[in-house]
Amino acid sequence: MATMQHILTGNNRYRVVFLFSFASLGSWMPSLNLWLEDQGMRGTEMGYLSAIPWLVMLLVQPFWGILADRAGKMRCFHFATIAAALLFALFPFMAKGTWLTGGMIFLFSVFQTPVLPLLDSITLDHAALHPKASYSSLRFWGAPGFGLGAWLTGILTETYGSNVIFYLSAAFLLLAWLPATRFEKTTPAVSAADLSFKELGRTLGNKVLLIFLLVVMIVSIAQSASSFFLTVYMREIGASSSVTGTAIGVQALSELPFYFIAAWLLRKTAPGKVLIIAIFGTALRLLLYYLNSNPYAVIGIESLNGITWTLLWLASVEFVNAKVPAQWRTTGQSMLWAMYFGAGAVLGNIAIGRLYENMPMQQVFGIFSLLVLIVGAASLWLLIKPSGPRPMVMPETTLL
Template sequence: MQLALNKEKGYTKAVFVLFYFLVFFGIGGLFPLLSVYLSDVVGLSGAEVGTIMSISPVVMIFIQPLWGMIADYTQKPRLVLTLTLMGTGMVGYFFSFIEQYAAFLVIAALLAFFQSSIIPISDSIALNYVQKANGNYGAIRLWGAIGFAVSVLVVGRLAETFGLKIIFYVFAVVLFLAALFAWQLPKESQTLKVNLREDVSRLVKMPKFMLFLLATFLIFGPIYANNFYFSLYITGLGGTLTGVGLAFLFAAGSEAPFMKFASSWIQKLGILHILLLSSFIALVRWTLYFFEPSLTIVYATTILQGFSTGLFIPAALQYVRDLAPTNVRATAVSLYAAMGNGLGSWFCTFLGGLMLEKYTVSTVYGFFSVLTLVGCALTFFIKNLEKGDLAESNMSG
C-alpha cells in the first residue's frame, strides 16, 4: 500500500516538474526575443514595439482575477488551466502570420488574455497538492526557472539557425505539450460551496491581505520591470548582446537552488522573515545598480535574483494561500499575481520609460530602490501586525 502511494506521489511530482519546465521553457523562448522579432523582422518602430510589449501587464491587471474567480466558481481549475494553455499556444502560433501593427495589438491582447491564467492557477493547484501531500513547492517550481534558463540558450540558437519566426512554433508546440501534462495534475478532492461575491468581499476586507497586495506591487513590480531594462543597463555599461544573454541565464538559473530550499527556510525562519530577507536583497541589488558598478560586479550580482525572486515567490504564494478562505484561494493567488505581474510591472515599466527619456537607466534603478524600500517597510509593518494578532490570540486563549 505504501509502495503504491509513493509511486503515485512520484508520478504526480514528475507531472508537475515537466509541466513547469515546459511552461517556462515556452515563455523564456518567446518573450525575450519577441521585441527583437517585432523590430528587426517586422520593422516596427521603438514606440510601436514598446506599446505591444506593454499590453500584456495591462490586460493581466483585469483578467488574472477573472480567471481565478472562474476556477473557484467552477471548482475545475485543471480544466480551466488546460483550455487556457491550448488557447495561449494557438494565439502564439498565429502571431507568426501577423504583419500589421493594429493586428499585433489585437493578437498581443488575446495572448495576454489566455496566458494570464496559467501561472496563478497552476501555482494554486501546486500549493494545494504540496500542502496535502506534505511536499515542497519550491522543489517543483524551481523547474520553471530551469526551463526558462535552458530556453534562453536553446531557442536563441534555433532562432539564429532557422530565423526568428521559429520562436512562435516552439512556443505553440511546448504549450500544447504542457496542456497534456496540465490535464494530469491532481484534481480537487472535495467540492466546495462557493458564494463568490460574499467570499471575494471578505477577501478584500482583510487588512493584511490588502496590505500584502500593496507590498507585492512595490517589491515585485521592479523585479518584473527589470526584465525590460536590464539588457539596456548592461549594454549601457559596455556589455555585449552575448553578455546580456549570459546575464539572464545566470539570473534565471540562480532562482532554482533557492526555490528548492525555500520551504525548509520558511519553516525555520517563518514566512514573513523570508519575505523581508528576499525584498531587502532586491533593494540591495537595485541600489547597487543605481551607483553603476563595473560589468564584472553586475554579472556577479545576478545571483542576487536567486535570493530575491527565488525566495519571494514560494513565500509570497504560501502567505497568500494561508490568509485566504479555502474556497477563494485561486482568486486570492490571481489577485496577488495581478498586482505584481500586471499592475506593478506596468507601473514600473511605464514610469521607468519616462525616466529613461529624461535621465539614465541607472536613475530607473534608483526609482526601483525607492519602491522596494517602501515595500520592505510595509512588509515589516505586516510582520508586526501578525505579531500583535498572535499575542492577542494567546491572551484570549
C-alpha cells in the first residue's frame, strides 16, 4: 500500500486519472451503436440516439462551466464522475425501448459530458502551479486509456454480451475517481467556463474563420462514420468482437507519436498545410473502408487515426488561434469545440443512421470519402494562403 501511495503522487495521479477516464470513454463510445443494434434499433433510431451525447455536450456544457466557476471545478468533477458511473451501471436495467433508452442516454450524457473538460481544466491549473508538469504530457495518457477500454470491451463482449460496455464504463470511472480524490487544491489559472460562448458575436464578422469552421464541421460529420459506426461496419464485414476491439485499440494508440509529430510540423510549417494532410488523409481512410472487406485489414487502416484525428485537431487549434484576436481566443476555441464535437457529431450520427437504414456501411464510407475529398479540394485556397500572425509554437511534450 505504501508503495502504491508513493507511485500515485503528483503528476502520476493525473496520468492515472486521464488513463482511466479515457478508458471509460473507449468502453462505451465506439460500441454504443453496436448495443443499440443488438436491441433491434433501426438505422434512423441508432443515428438519433447516438447523437444525444453530443447534442447534450453542445447545450449543457456551458452550464457546467458556470456551475464549476461558482461551486468549484473539483467538486463538480467528483459529483459528475460518481453520478455518471452510477448511471452507466444502471443503464442495462433501465434502458428498455426507444424512449427509455433515449432518456437514459440523455441522463448519463449530462454527467459524463463534463468529466473530461473539467479534468482538462483542473490539469491546466495544476500545470500552471508546477513548472515541471505540462498539460500535453499528462493528457498524452488519455490515448492509451481509450485503447485499453476499447480493447477490453472487445474481448469481454464476446463472452458476456454488449451490456458489458456499460459496466466497464462505470468501473473505469470509479478507478479514475479514486486517485482524483487526492488531487491538491489549486487556484484556477483562468475563470472562464470550459465552453463559454460569451461575446461570441465579436467573431462572427470573420468570414475566413466561419468558412474554416464549416469545413471542420463537414469533416467531423464524415469522421463520425469511423468514430461511432466502426463497430457496426466491422460486424457487417464479419469481424469478431476481439478483432474489433483490437482495431479500436490501434486507433487510439496510433495517436501517440502524432502528438510529437504535430508539434514538429507546426514549428516548421503553417497550420493550414498540416490541415490539408489531415483532411486528405481522412478521405483516404474512408475510401479504404469502402474498398475493404477483410476484418483484419481494418487494424492497419486504423493506424491512420493519428493523421486524420491528432493532426486535424491540433492544427485546427493553431489555425483558430491565428485567425482570432488574442482577447477573443477563448471564444474562438469554444466555437471550434462546438462545431467539431457538437454540431459535427450530432449531424453525422443522424445522417449516417439514415443512410445505414438504406445501404451497407461500406457504401456510406464511400459517400463520405468523396464528400471529404471535394471539401478538401474546395478549401485549398483557404488553408494554403497566409494565415496572418504566426501561431503559438506548441511546447515539446515529454512523457516523464
